[in-house]
Amino acid sequence: MKTNIKLNQNNLAEISKRISCPSYNRKNIKTGIVHVGIGGFHRAHEAYYTDQLLHDEAVKEWGICGVALLNFDTKIYNTLKEQDGLYTLVIKELDGSLTKRVIGSIVDYLYAPENPLKVIEKMASPDVKIITLTITEGGYNYNEATGAFDFDNPLIQHDLEFSQAPKTIFGYLTEALKLRKENGLKGVTIQSCDNIQGNGHMAKKMLLSYVKIAAPDLVYWIEKNVSFPNSMVDRITPATSPSDISNLLETSGIEDAWPVVCEPFKQWVIEDDFIAGRPAWETVGAQFVEDVVPFEKMKLSLLNAGHSVLGILGDLMGYATIDESVHNTAIKSFLTNYMNIEVTPTLAGLENVNLDAYKESLLQRFGNIYIKDQLDRICSESSAKFPIFILPTVNKQLKKNGSVEFASFVVAAWAIYSLGKNENGKPLLIKDAMKTILNEKAIAAKNNPKEFLEITSIFGKLKDSQTFVNAYTTAYNNIVTYGVEKCIIAINNKVIK
Structure with missing residues (x-):
């Protein structure tokens, strides 16, 4: 010994x-x-x-x-x-x-x-x-x-x-x-x-x-x-x-x-x-x-945003780690669709990068069962992460009249997450410099979902986009009615049942 x-x-x-x-x-x-x-x-x-x-x-x-x-x-x-x-x-x-x-x-x-x-x-x-x-x-x-x-x-x-x-x-x-x-x-x-x-x-x-x-x-x-x-x-x-x-x-x-x-x-x-x-x-x-911007956009909008997607949805559903979240087939399909349908069309200047292989490697890395990356760490300081990881994709998609269904769902899930409990009624460990205002707006959103988008330091003028507000409000109400998993299965199937 x-x-x-x-x-x-x-x-x-x-x-x-x-x-x-x-x-x-x-x-x-x-x-x-x-x-x-x-x-x-x-x-x-x-x-x-x-x-x-x-x-x-x-x-x-x-x-x-x-x-x-x-x-x-x-x-x-x-x-x-x-x-x-x-x-x-x-x-x-x-x-x-x-x-x-x-x-x-x-x-x-x-x-x-x-x-x-x-x-x-x-x-x-x-x-x-x-x-x-x-x-x-x-x-x-x-x-x-x-x-x-x-x-x-x-x-x-x-x-x-x-x-x-x-x-x-x-x-x-x-x-x-x-x-x-x-x-x-x-x-x-x-x-x-x-x-x-x-x-x-x-x-x-x-x-x-x-x-x-x-x-x-x-x-x-x-x-x-x-x-x-x-x-x-x-x-x-x-x-x-x-x-x-x-x-x-x-x-x-x-x-x-x-x-x-x-x-x-x-x-x-x-x-x-x-x-x-x-x-x-x-x-x-x-x-x-000479120019790192294309690589940054790829990583921030795929890996970092992917982390936030897995973190918010998984935490609400009661998972504890990233690998648990991505091994839920509905969540994995949702993330794959988000990356392919909403993120990929916003990326350019990656001629020497195999984007499909990169996205596949992300799913493999997220699924590493030995890493055990805690969801409360991934979700920490989401108020600083969403404007950098997810909202740029939303704004680009809105400009080209593209899909924002998946991203708006994640924002709606974050609003519900900010109430401080998962779907099993257990407290969530929320670590965020804006925790108080997030919780206040999350409570107000129970009566009017759009209230959560009033945090302009995070969402900017997104509340003025009727396309996004409609998608977000629909997602919010569906999550409240059906729960996260049933909703993401329905979105993956393109049919709300």
Whole structure:
């Protein structure tokens, strides 16, 4: 029986006898990248790619400094600190086997609420060439209805008043770029790794909106010295469960307080626009292109929207995980029809992509019974996800007089979901910054379904489309009368019985 061993730098040589570990000398690695948002996805994606790159002994300047930005990031910061930035990545293969490896690319880590100035200074370090972000869709402070930066956000108001102790990414970036300018340093690349179409464009637009008020003299310098490449990121990474931690301990004898689990599939498509140099990520599987937009649209409107479809419908029907949801034949057929009938006609510029094969691969990935991606995670922050994943498809279909029957059904299901109970009467765990207003409008929708569409920060002017309102209202009333499963079977058959 193997002796248990804690994961840290001192024990790495011993751990390497059990599973794959970094073979490079981490003490010789400089931090050329600052990453904000060191959650599971970053550690399964960018940090993984970078770890593979660092195994080339000639690469020493691209280590990652992970920044825990928010107060509730205390746990991940403390875990990384105690484990010297190391963690185990557990890839759950389709056959049920586990591929385990220790990732060592996070060589520094900071907790922003504890020492904001230290984070600002790190971002302004001459060694740092790239600042990457996984701050979630809602972290960009974007108002869907107006398309503008939300200056009413209390945290933004705080940053404008207390610039040396910021609480948002915009406050930190502004102070760091200001310091780089004052120190006569070269510019930096800010790369979003979030699920937003045109994520680089969004990062630039929102940052400059803030800077024009907070530090207007900095705008010109940013436009000349900072690049914002778009990127498309993809790897299903469910929340780590207690059983994942105990299974790693039982099978490998490794005590890791927060391993990361993920699927085998990974994809990273990036526009090659790095003003201060970049790692050769293409040597370890990333793809650099001139225009990432077609890839973004494909992924956001198929994979991410597909997740939301499976999440909302499955949660209402009482399922707990994505694989359970997609293995319901009615839900699977509904999702397939949605992708083929409503999403595919909106996609273009994918001449070198086999779209049918991609959609088939999504169903296979969703059905991986070993991933167990929790529906409450998938459904979390739906108020930030729907405007990005689903509503662009709706608006494009409306412009071309195409079908919106499937998408309107999902929106109607979300309205009922927002009441807080599934069809079995059990409470739903709803995690959303707009939970209160969603619930209020969901209650009002019981008398008038259109009330849910009055949340203009989410739906914009969709309430003015009679075509959509009619489809949505019909779907809402049918779900209330017949339940989700009977309705989606009827929609799949094109007959309401």
